[in-house]
Amino acid sequence: MTTGIEYDDFLDLEYEPRDDDLVCEFTIDPADGMTMEAAASRVASESSNGTWAALAVDEDELTDLGATAYMIGNDDRISVAYPAALFEAGSMAQILSCIAGNIMGMKAVDSIRLEDCYWPETVVDGFPGPQFGTSVASEKLDAGDRPVLATVPKPKVGLSTDAHVQIAEDAWRGGVDLLKDDENLTDQPFNPFEERVSRSLAKAEELTEETGEKKDYLVNVTAETEEMIRRAEFVHEHGGGFVMVDVVTCGWSAVQTLREHCEDMDLAIHAHRAMHAAFDRMDHHGVSMRVIAQVARLCGVDHIHTGTAGLGKLANEDTPGINAWLKSDLYDCTDVLPVASGGLHPGVTDALIDALGTDIAIQAGGGIHGHPDGTEAGARALRQSVEATMQDVPLAEYAEDHAELATALEKWGAETPR
Numbered sequence: 091m092t093t094g095i096e097y098d099d100f101l102d103l104e105y106e107p108r109d110d111d112l113v114c115e116f117t118i119d120p121a122d123g124m125t126m127e128a129a130a131s132r133v134a135s136e137s138s139n140g141t142w143a144a145l146a147v148d149e150d151e152l153t154d155l156g157a158t159a160y161m162i163g164n165d166d167r168i169s170v171a172y173p174a175a176l177f178e179a180g181s182m183a184q185i186l187s188c189i190a191g192n193i194m195g196m197k198a199v200d201s202i203r204l205e206d207c208y209w210p211e212t213v214v215d216g217f218p219g220p221q222f223g224t225s226v227a228s229e230k231l232d233a234g235d236r237p238v239l240a241t242v243p244k245p246k247v248g249l250s251t252d253a254h255v256q257i258a259e260d261a262w263r264g265g266v267d268l269l270k271d272d273e274n275l276t277d278q279p280f281n282p283f284e285e286r287v288s289r290s291l292a293k294a295e296e297l298t299e300e301t302g303e304k305k306d307y308l309v310n311v312t313a314e315t316e317e318m319i320r321r322a323e324f325v326h327e328h329g330g331g332f333v334m335v336d337v338v339t340c341g342w343s344a345v346q347t348l349r350e351h352c353e354d355m356d357l358a359i360h361a362h363r364a365m366h367a368a369f370d371r372m373d374h375h376g377v378s379m380r381v382i383a384q385v386a387r388l389c390g391v392d393h394i395h396t397g398t399a400g401l402g403k404l405a406n407e408d409t410p411g412i413n414a415w416l417k418s419d420l421y422d423c424t425d426v427l428p429v430a431s432g433g434l435h436p437g438v439t440d441a442l443i444d445a446l447g448t449d450i451a452i453q454a455g456g457g458i459h460g461h462p463d464g465t466e467a468g469a470r471a472l473r474q475s476v477e478a479t480m481q482d483v484p485l486a487e488y489a490e491d492h493a494e495l496a497t498a499l500e501k502w503g504a505e506t507p508r
Contacts, residue, residue: 118203263301270307270360333357392426456507
């Protein structure tokens, strides 16, 4: 018998990651009396095959699955390389239990944040990735080169089904492509799921014929997993092309199961990120939105909310960087369409597109329904603001011949809400 793995075995500043290593970057703040080297080695140990006590282990029976902390930067960043054999293929729950599990509560660090991951092909190949990604703009909708436009009826809960369907009709007629349920509208007595979905999708078909543009509905199917699948089947049976799921609150395993069933039904998945800020809001602890978006892409969502580059009501984050990663080459994994949402209105569309480009979805709720002349006018104003920006015409100039946009600019200007 021989003494087992020690903490020092998990630190090697000369190590060169292998092509099949999963590399994770963390920001850490070591506990009092703990050096960066000691804290880094404990992060690598606890997230792989280490333990706090020296063990008597027969080395012939010991598989070398230890992670290696190999880089310590001047900015409290460390990099840890994990051998691919440490992970179960296609199990995001197991992967996250390693790289963002017990280490988040270790006493060896006062705080720790998973900032970024570099995913090897051997790990990526275990996941399906998105079905459609950015191609939804032309494959499932008629957006072409402009941003996809979506709206959530407001207030997001409390509307009757009659009111919900009327708002949908007005928004679609005004020029948006997609109606969207918000994160906490599922199947409540004031607006039951099946009635809402069947009537809204029937109206979408009617407006598609009327306008000559494909209209569709991001239906929130979030629920217990088997019920979520049943709801997706209901959407498919009624002609819908999309489902929406609260990916963080329902869990990544549920997302993976939904993705498998949606492929059989040709449904795209819209990911709402409700609860993400519980993990990513603090800049020194938790899991970054960048990593959450990476996980969502591997698990197979087609759209995900990534922020507004500071132009909406939510806390600022590296939206351009996240969006670039979602659309980057990742072996054979399809890309993802980023969604900008939260406090947007026609007066900030030009700045938003300047910051994020046109290969996005823009979702406005209050910025449409709060228009003084109603939802249809608000939708027209948003569409006009996009048209102006695509033509490189200043919004104020375009508004001279577009009354709905002029009214929106008079009401909101270019201010961003809080």
